[in-house]
Amino acid sequence: MSKVRIAIIGAGAVSDYHHVPGIRIDDRCELVSVCDPNEALLEQRQKDWGPTKKTTDYHDIANDPDVDAVIIATPNFVHHEQTLACVNAGKHVMCEKPLGLNFSQAAEMYRAARDNNVRHMTAFTYRFAPSMRYVRHLVQSGALGVPRHFRSQRFLDWPETSWGWRQYKDKAGAGDLFDMTIHRIDFAADLMGPIKSICGAVAQFAPRDKFDDGRSCPPSEVDDWSSLIGLFESGATGVWEGSTLMKGHHNNGFGYEWAEVNGSEGSAAYQLTDPNNVIIGKHGGTMEKVPVPDEFLVIEGSPRPPHEGVPSTVFRYDLVWEFVSAIVEGRDCVPGFHHGAIAQCVADSCLASFDKRSWVDINADLG
Numbered sequence: 303m304s305k306v307r308i309a310i311i312g313a314g315a316v317s318d319y320h321h322v323p324g325i326r327i328d329d330r331c332e333l334v335s336v337c338d339p340n341e342a343l344l345e346q347r348q349k350d351w352g353p354t355k356k357t358t359d360y361h362d363i364a365n366d367p368d369v370d371a372v373i374i375a376t377p378n379f380v381h382h383e384q385t386l387a388c389v390n391a392g393k394h395v396m397c398e399k400p401l402g403l404n405f406s407q408a409a410e411m412y413r414a415a416r417d418n419n420v421r422h423m424t425a426f427t428y429r430f431a432p433s434m435r436y437v438r439h440l441v442q443s444g445a446l447g448v449p450r451h452f453r454s455q456r457f458l459d460w461p462e463t464s465w466g467w468r469q470y471k472d473k474a475g476a477g478d479l480f481d482m483t484i485h486r487i488d489f490a491a492d493l494m495g496p497i498k499s500i501c502g503a504v505a506q507f508a509p510r511d512k513f514d515d516g517r518s519c520p521p522s523e524v525d526d527w528s529s530l531i532g533l534f535e536s537g538a539t540g541v542w543e544g545s546t547l548m549k550g551h552h553n554n555g556f557g558y559e560w561a562e563v564n565g566s567e568g569s570a571a572y573q574l575t576d577p578n579n580v581i582i583g584k585h586g587g588t589m590e591k592v593p594v595p596d597e598f599l600v601i602e603g604s605p606r607p608p609h610e611g612v613p614s615t616v617f618r619y620d621l622v623w624e625f626v627s628a629i630v631e632g633r634d635c636v637p638g639f640h641h642g643a644i645a646q647c648v649a650d651s652c653l654a655s656f657d658k659r660s661w662v663d664i665n666a667d668l669g
């Protein structure tokens with residue numbers, strides 16, 4: 303069988319960290335082309351990633367008959383136009399989160415992929431953590447009883463100097479909310495079912511009006527802290543909190559992350575920094591660390607050696623395995639663009655809720 307020929311649009315940090323290593327370990331696919339407007343980076347990637355076609359114009363990727371599938375890992379404001387160009391040209395697309403700048407863009411991306419009958423995937427990385435997959439199994443198998451409550455916290459200790467495109471609304475849409483909390487909104491819905499209504503709040507802690515070298519830049523326009531309380535359609539409750547400016551939570555860049563489900567019979571918690579273990583407890587007992595069973599350490603079929611590499615990093619390589627598996631098996635990717643759009647609707651609703659200082663019902667009509 304011929305290999306799935308993948309192009310990457312956006313040769314920055316996340317492509318280097320997750321996507322290229324994921325392609326490297328999957329012998330069903332190959333990286334054939336890279337697009338980035340930064341020509342110096344493009345040259346560097348030819349050395350780092352091996353020689354491929356290269357271009358500064360994403361239309362060359364969309365129009366290339368020798369490309370089957372595209373990974374879009376660019377700043378948020380170009381996801382929409384790049385995805386539409388690629389899916390309308392018949393390419394399968396994995397797009398980074400947040401899918402767009404708002405729900406309307408994300409829903410349009412979903413409809414375009416669906417109507418062109420291509421595979422579509424939102425890069426919601428943390429669904430692939432072994433501990434998250436095992437917590438999901440515990441919820442779905444009824445081991446925790448009736449799920450009553452979800453809680454997540456994600457704290458990072460980022461610098462208070464410029465974050466580049468990430469700190470401007472027209473480029474990023476929002477700050478911590480679209481960058482970090484949106485992942486937790488997605489995996490909460492995956493664990494607990496659809497979110498029915500939420501009450502949100504955001505805050506900005508620092509102006510970030512200087513570059514590292516002291517030169518001035520336009521101040522940040524986005525949130526450094528985001529939080530929601532919510533109700534799931536099931537009647538369960540949820541609490542989310544994230545911030546990128548929590549001092550002391552640097553932890554070699556991994557920060558602090560905790561997410562838990564509390565059910566009528568027991569509780570289970572996931573930690574990004576210890577993804578091959580979960581913490582579980584039953585009524586009357588104490589929360590204790592338990593290894594994730596072997597069958598949950600990698601997704602089905604993944605060639606990734608489960609005990610090699612930095613655990614908090616290597617599970618991210620399974621995203622490419624899922625994308626390529628869906629392409630070769632002719633099935634939907636999980637999570638798809640509809641999951642990305644629904645999470646975006648909830649995140650948009652957090653901003654709307656805070657503006658109005660009131661609860662908002664979630665209406666993620668994908669059309």
Ligand SMILES: NC(=O)c1ccc[n+]([C@@H]2O[C@H](COP(=O)([O-])OP(=O)(O)OC[C@H]3O[C@@H](n4cnc5c(N)ncnc54)[C@H](O)[C@@H]3O)[C@@H](O)[C@H]2O)c1
Pocket residue numbers: 311312313314315316317337338339340343360375376377378380398399400425426427481
């Ligand atoms: N899933 C995850 O866990 C995860 C982690 C980090 C980042 N992300 C997402 O990935 C995306 C990229 O983030 P990053 O940290 O790699 O950013 P980055 O700034 O390191 O890289 C973005 C790259 O896109 C390039 N670019 C800009 N405009 C472009 C265009 N029009 N066409 C092609 N390339 C263009 C830039 O030159 C840069 O090299 C963002 O949407 C971010 O939210 C996801």
